[in-house]
Amino acid sequence: MTDRLQLNMNEYLPLRDVVFNTLREAILKGELKPGERLMELQLAAKLGVSRTPIREAIRMLEQEGLAVTVPRKGAEVAKMTEKDMEDVLVIRATLDELAVELACDAITEEQLAQLQRARKDFENSIQSKDIKKIAQADVDFHDAIYQATGNTRLMTMLSNLREQMYRYRVEYLKDDSKYPELVREHQAIMEGIRSRDKSLAAGVMKRHVLNQAAAVKSRIREQE
Amino acid sequence: MTDRLQLNMNEYLPLRDVVFNTLREAILKGELKPGERLMELQLAAKLGVSRTPIREAIRMLEQEGLAVTVPRKGAEVAKMTEKDMEDVLVIRATLDELAVELACDAITEEQLAQLQRARKDFENSIQSKDIKKIAQADVDFHDAIYQATGNTRLMTMLSNLREQMYRYRVEYLKDDSKYPELVREHQAIMEGIRSRDKSLAAGVMKRHVLNQAAAVKSRIREQE
DNA sequence: CTCCTGTATTTTGTATACATTATACAACTC
DNA sequence: GAGTTGTATAATGTATACAAAATACAGGAG
Numbered sequence: 001m002t003d004r005l006q007l008n009m010n011e012y013l014p015l016r017d018v019v020f021n022t023l024r025e026a027i028l029k030g031e032l033k034p035g036e037r038l039m040e041l042q043l044a045a046k047l048g049v050s051r052t053p054i055r056e057a058i059r060m061l062e063q064e065g066l067a068v069t070v071p072r073k074g075a076e077v078a079k080m081t082e083k084d085m086e087d088v089l090v091i092r093a094t095l096d097e098l099a100v101e102l103a104c105d106a107i108t109e110e111q112l113a114q115l116q117r118a119r120k121d122f123e124n125s126i127q128s129k130d131i132k133k134i135a136q137a138d139v140d141f142h143d144a145i146y147q148a149t150g151n152t153r154l155m156t157m158l159s160n161l162r163e164q165m166y167r168y169r170v171e172y173l174k175d176d177s178k179y180p181e182l183v184r185e186h187q188a189i190m191e192g193i194r195s196r197d198k199s200l201a202a203g204v205m206k207r208h209v210l211n212q213a214a215a216v217k218s219r220i221r222e223q224e
Numbered sequence: 225m226t227d228r229l230q231l232n233m234n235e236y237l238p239l240r241d242v243v244f245n246t247l248r249e250a251i252l253k254g255e256l257k258p259g260e261r262l263m264e265l266q267l268a269a270k271l272g273v274s275r276t277p278i279r280e281a282i283r284m285l286e287q288e289g290l291a292v293t294v295p296r297k298g299a300e301v302a303k304m305t306e307k308d309m310e311d312v313l314v315i316r317a318t319l320d321e322l323a324v325e326l327a328c329d330a331i332t333e334e335q336l337a338q339l340q341r342a343r344k345d346f347e348n349s350i351q352s353k354d355i356k357k358i359a360q361a362d363v364d365f366h367d368a369i370y371q372a373t374g375n376t377r378l379m380t381m382l383s384n385l386r387e388q389m390y391r392y393r394v395e396y397l398k399d400d401s402k403y404p405e406l407v408r409e410h411q412a413i414m415e416g417i418r419s420r421d422k423s424l425a426a427g428v429m430k431r432h433v434l435n436q437a438a439a440v441k442s443r444i445r446e447q448e
Numbered sequence: 449c450t451c452c453t454g455t456a457t458t459t460t461g462t463a464t465a466c467a468t469t470a471t472a473c474a475a476c477t478c
Numbered sequence: 479g480a481g482t483t484g485t486a487t488a489a490t491g492t493a494t495a496c497a498a499a500a501t502a503c504a505g506g507a508g
Contacts, residue, residue: 013460014295014462015461039488039489039490040490041490044376044463049462051463051464051490052276052279052461052463052464053462055280055491059284060283063283063284063288067489071236071238071490071491072236072469072470072489073489084377087375087459088377090375090378091322091375091377094319094322095318098315098318102314108391152308154314154315155309157315238491239492240492261499263459263460264459265460273492273493274493275492275494276492276493276494277493279460279461295460295461296459296460296461296499297499297501298459449508450507452505452508453506453507454506455502455503456502456504457500458501458502460497460499460500461498462496463495464495465492466491466493466494467490467491467492468489468490469489469495470490471483472487473484474485475482475484475485476482477481477483477488
């Protein structure tokens with residue numbers, strides 16, 4: 001009996017997860033805007049499912065910080081105030097620092113190569129002028145670091161924090177005068193990790209994250 | 225018209241939240257043990273509600289890391305491996321450090337007084353030999369610090385991280401030989417914050433958190 | 449005895465129905 | 479006109495019904 005027919009049974013996803021992913025994407029892409037109401041019946045109709053999986057997906061979005069519910073009124077896409085964003089940025093800067101330090105200790109040769117590839121992909125993506133592509137390449141670079149920490153929880157938390165900024169961050173990437181600095185920072189972080197120089201890598205990473213603060217916050221002010 | 229009858233309308237809670245709180249408590253207290261199945265029908269019968277709020281509560285527990293669901297099989301109380309606990313501890317140590325630093329900058333006189341009270345309550349609670357009481361006093365002390373950071377997200381995240389350790393931490397508090405050290409550490413943290421000495425306070429806090437590692441991990445080994 | 453298979457039962461997944469509350473707006477009062 | 483009240487409508491909260499999959503286990507084949 002061949003063991004290669006892996007039986008695509010693992011591709012089953014409950015509708016709640018499909019709905020969750022769909023709504024999550026829509027929120028991150030900005031198709032569902034901060035403050036926009038998430039009405040069960042309407043969403044159910046649009047997605048062709050019943051209210052039950054919609055409700056469960058909303059509960060999940062809620063815990064991810066992407067939606068907010070008021071009892072008996074319903075859910076809406078979470079709005080972030082400038083203060084919220086500051087709070088998130090401080091946490092993210094700290095945890096990203098931690099991630100880099102852990103990566104310095106734990107990264108394997110293979111993961112280092114992966115990180116190197118991600119760094120190059122990012123530099124190449126910049127030529128393309130395609131914001132989505134650049135954003136994705138940036139995400140991949142950071143994910144490569146998270147992966148190298150070997151700390152699953154940290155990976156999850158950092159992905160989640162990034163997600164909350166993501167909606168507002170695209171704007172930051174439109175300003176291509178920042179690209180050279182981004183490239184330099186990625187390079188420095190990469191070098192720091194390769195040479196296992198924790199304080200160098202962590203320092204650059206912290207700056208790298210906090211550099212986004214001004215741009216992201218001004219984007220929030222526009223929203224209001 | 226008197227404005228003191230605040231109309232207890234704000235005490236309305238959807239059943240999903242009641243169920244969520246109930247299950248959460250049960251898990252933290254150890255009444256629902258790691259690995260124990262959470263069967264909807266059974267829980268619904270026991271709590272006297274229908275499956276719908278149960279399901280929504282389970283989705284919430286899931287995102288808090290207290291439950292794990294396998295599609296079409298159902299949910300169970302999350303088990304933590306030693307590795308999971310290490311991962312959580314590292315994150316918590318880092319964020320608790322951050323919290324203390326932020327508190328050094330932002331704490332008000334009133335909050336300082338509150339922290340002082342919490343610290344004393346903790347010392348008093350130790351005399352009582354009542355583990356629950358001691359645990360609660362410890363929680364209150366740390367909460368007072370979280371409060372002082374003024375960072376709402378950080379408060380939420382730290383509460384959540386603590387929650388995940390809580391189940392395994394009671395054991396740690398049964399060993400009263402540790403009490404003097406705990407008291408000293410609380411005192412040092414308190415002093416550090418009062419004198420706005422970030423590096424002192426942060427350093428002690430980090431140690432304070434990591435000190436629990438061995439005890440908590442051995443508790444996990446027992447579970448297996 | 450071991451392994452397989454078929455079936456009954458339990459459990460989850462999803463849809464729908466009913467109850468209750470919030471919202472919008474028109475008619476009314478002052 | 480400002481505010482209030484009543485009513486229709488729409489939304490959420492909760493329960494239940496039905497479908498589909500997982501599980502347990504008895505019985506049979508080898």
